[in-house]
Amino acid sequence: MTLLAVERIKLFSTRSPYWCSALALVLGVGLTAIIAASTDNGQLTLGVTQFGSSQLALSVVLVMAALAVTTEYRFSTIRATFLAVPNRTSALLAKTVVVAFIAGVLGEIIAFGSVGIAKVLSPASDLAINTSGEWRHVAGVGLLYGIGAILAIAVGILVRQTAGAVAILLVWNMLLEQLIGIIPKAGVKIQAWLPFMNANHFLQLGGDNAAEQAGAGIDFKLSQWGSLGYFAGVAVALLVVALIVAKRRDA
Amino acid sequence: MIEAIGLTKRYGRTVAVDDLSFTVQPGRVTGFLGPNGAGKSTTMRMILGLDRPTAGRVLIDGKPYTELNRPLQTVGALLDAKWVHPNRSARAHLRWLAKSNNLPGNRVDQVLEAVGLTQVAGKNAGGFSLGMSQRLGIAAALLGDPKVLLFDEPVNGLDPEGILWIRTFMQNLAAEGRTVLVSSHLLSEMAVTASELIVIGRGKLITQSSTQEFIDSATGNTVLVRSPQLFKLGPLLVDKGFTVRDGADGSFSVSGATSDQIGDIAAANGVVLHELSPQRGSLEEAFMQLTGDAVEYHAEIGK
Numbered sequence: 001m002t003l004l005a006v007e008r009i010k011l012f013s014t015r016s017p018y019w020c021s022a023l024a025l026v027l028g029v030g031l032t033a034i035i036a037a038s039t040d041n042g043q044l045t046l047g048v049t050q051f052g053s054s055q056l057a058l059s060v061v062l063v064m065a066a067l068a069v070t071t072e073y074r075f076s077t078i079r080a081t082f083l084a085v086p087n088r089t090s091a092l093l094a095k096t097v098v099v100a101f102i103a104g105v106l107g108e109i110i111a112f113g114s115v116g117i118a119k120v121l122s123p124a125s126d127l128a129i130n131t132s133g134e135w136r137h138v139a140g141v142g143l144l145y146g147i148g149a150i151l152a153i154a155v156g157i158l159v160r161q162t163a164g165a166v167a168i169l170l171v172w173n174m175l176l177e178q179l180i181g182i183i184p185k186a187g188v189k190i191q192a193w194l195p196f197m198n199a200n201h202f203l204q205l206g207g208d209n210a211a212e213q214a215g216a217g218i219d220f221k222l223s224q225w226g227s228l229g230y231f232a233g234v235a236v237a238l239l240v241v242a243l244i245v246a247k248r249r250d251a
Numbered sequence: 252m253i254e255a256i257g258l259t260k261r262y263g264r265t266v267a268v269d270d271l272s273f274t275v276q277p278g279r280v281t282g283f284l285g286p287n288g289a290g291k292s293t294t295m296r297m298i299l300g301l302d303r304p305t306a307g308r309v310l311i312d313g314k315p316y317t318e319l320n321r322p323l324q325t326v327g328a329l330l331d332a333k334w335v336h337p338n339r340s341a342r343a344h345l346r347w348l349a350k351s352n353n354l355p356g357n358r359v360d361q362v363l364e365a366v367g368l369t370q371v372a373g374k375n376a377g378g379f380s381l382g383m384s385q386r387l388g389i390a391a392a393l394l395g396d397p398k399v400l401l402f403d404e405p406v407n408g409l410d411p412e413g414i415l416w417i418r419t420f421m422q423n424l425a426a427e428g429r430t431v432l433v434s435s436h437l438l439s440e441m442a443v444t445a446s447e448l449i450v451i452g453r454g455k456l457i458t459q460s461s462t463q464e465f466i467d468s469a470t471g472n473t474v475l476v477r478s479p480q481l482f483k484l485g486p487l488l489v490d491k492g493f494t495v496r497d498g499a500d501g502s503f504s505v506s507g508a509t510s511d512q513i514g515d516i517a518a519a520n521g522v523v524l525h526e527l528s529p530q531r532g533s534l535e536e537a538f539m540q541l542t543g544d545a546v547e548y549h550a551e552i553g554k
């Protein structure tokens with residue numbers, strides 16, 4: 001508990017988490033607002049309210065989580081941390097828990113905020129959240145952010161540099177996994193096992209507009225919750241590697 | 252007490268610290284002296300468990316740093332004053348450190364007061380001058396009221412007032428019975444700050460002794476003699492078996508003799524003396540003599 005409090009103080013005594021959260025909120029909710037404003041009243045579906053949160057805002061949250069570690073390396077406060085808490089694994093785990101929790105809460109705010117703004121701008125559309133699939137589609141964003149944050153922190157610990165970690169995360173999430181689909185035949189099969197593709201699969205809302213959503217056309221071998229578990233598994237595996245490396249490495 | 256036993260650190264084929272053994276006793280300031288690149292900082296990082304020794308170990312009150320429970324209460328360290336987030340306030344920096352070792356919140360205000368930073372506690376550490384950053388670093392080191400303190404080059408780049416303040420501060424800490432290890436490449440600074448010296452060069456221990464012993468053993472005592480009749484005095488001194496060297500503007504540097512002896516000889520032979528002053532060996536000379544061939548980066552002087 002003490003270490004969680006330490007990481008909370010550290011995170012909230014600098015400005016970057018506030019800026020990143022605000023940016024994620026503006027991008028996520030803002031994109032939904034633009035879509036809602038440009039769609040005929042009554043035509044808006046729940047499936048399009050999470051474009052902003054699951055794509056654009058997710059990237060910002062990944063950056064925020066990576067920054068939580070890389071700035072510590074940049075300013076060597078990680079050394080001050082390891083002096084105060086020589087058990088590096090618990091210090092870094094505490095950071096991961098705090099950042100992942102904040103990312104999760106932020107995800108819920110952005111997801112439900114997006115639905116809210118869509119309702120305001122397009123009151124005639126049916127945006128009610130009724131089925132379990134619809135709940136998963138909206139509320140699941142928080143889980144995605146939390147797991148994404150774990151993955152981003154792992155990358156941050158391994159790379160240690162802000163520029164490198166951010167580049168890896170953004171290219172991976174926004175470019176690489178999509179580009180692999182270009183490979184004839186095998187591409188789509190590989191995509192079924194890529195972590196961010198599985199994350200998107202988890203959010204997918206079945207029914208009419210399935211084709212509009214990210215990850216459409218990929219034959220996933222896992223159930224939607226299975227995909228989330230897979231995404232979480234990759235994130236945790238990467239974190240374990242990062243923790244082992246951090247423990248052995250000279251700080 | 253700090254105890255290093257066969258401490259070794261290799262980076263690939265480079266040996267940064269080579270089989271280093273020493274002890275640092277409480278109650279006095281121990282200087283950790285060596286030229287740049289001698290391995291002082293690496294040794295300090297190994298003492299603090301930041302770097303993993305290739306071989307050997309180092310114990311603080313009998314335990315490795317990483318096994319200390321709430322380490323800030325045992326060891327306070329200032330390795331680099333810039334180890335702060337520039338956009339975090341001085342108080343917030345100390346607050347998370349205090350929290351990490353379950354220290355009461357009012358310790359933060361106490362140490363801020365002790366180093367004179369109360370006025371600027373709410374300001375971001377990134378805007379601090381070097382002197383203020385050093386004070387913040389010292390505040391962090393004092394947070395847990397530790398028995399052992401380590402400072403790496405604490406006076407580097409400070410103005411005379413800051414240097415005096417840190418020197419007095421360290422001596423007071425030692426006088427309270429704490430173990431104080433301070434590294435420096437500034438010999439003159441160590442001569443007035445430390446009473447015990449650990450001297451290293453190229454990662455190897457050169458000597459561990461008291462500062463006085465170190466100077467005495469390394470430089471023979473010499474006496475400066477100025478006189479209009481040096482031509483007369485010189486041969487007399489040489490006859491007595493003393494070594495006489497020509498100095499600047501008509502002076503002699505005599506080694507092996509005390510000023511009393513030289514004065515007596517001069518009086519007995521009616522030689523006029525203008526100056527007769529014992530020269531205490533400087534720490535610089537002692538240091539150069541001992542580490543002459545252990546400097547990592549040589550530069551030819553006056554070539």
